[in-house]
Amino acid sequence: MTQQMNEEKAARPSTKVVVVLREDLEAPLAANAGAVLGLALGGRLENSVAADGKDAGGGVHAGLNPHPVPMLAASGRALRTLKAEADGRGVTVVGFNEVARRSRDYVSYLDALARTGPEEVEYVGLALYGRRADVNKITRRLPLLR
Template sequence: MAMSTKLVVILRDDLSPALAANAGVVLGLALGGRLENSLAADGKDADGGVHAGLNPHPVPTLVASGERLREIKAEADEQGLTVVGFNEVARRSRDYDAYLDALAATPARDMEYAGVAVHGPRTALNRLTRKLELMR
């Protein structure tokens, strides 16, 4: 049975593998912290070892241009979807206070995103991401 909600991570298409991995982790942690019941039950392997529960959603990782990421973030915000943007201001800041200070001085039109993560109704996310490619 398909879930009625969907979760996607969309990374900028020009990120190096190391920056893409970092952006994906940051986005996953930030989005997961905003979702209720985001983890399934713990499981046990055949030897009785416990494995922490995972997010039950499949998480496609897609790619888009920096410009398209900014558009997706704005469209997701307008639709009231749960959206997290990992921007270059955050990526370049050495601590969270420095990030908040730099963010407060950066106009939205100048915001560059390394990636965004979005959660919401499956149909809304399909419309928002249908033309994007999977990350390779």
């Protein structure tokens, strides 16, 4: 390996974040699902935001999540399988489902979810965070969201 390749590999975090959205979502719903998942996952992670930065003029820019976040696509059935596999590997997984998407507020969501059987939960998307090798194993065959 070249020195540059070694440096690039060393600079990569040992953990990975991936968002997987249901492939049939319209753009506004996909954008909303991605935002909801990102906020929910970020709230669960320590040090999920890097230091603020400054531009050449001294303007301050709020720190961002230091992980690249690929946006992938999967069928509803595949999302259920991905969730189970992530749970089995100890990967942190946040699911956004149709019960939540259709609820007007969080209390209504929790009430409706309590009446929904696990086999009836239809995922809109998942956010995964864990060891790079585990997240790659779970998501490597998925295409990028289009």
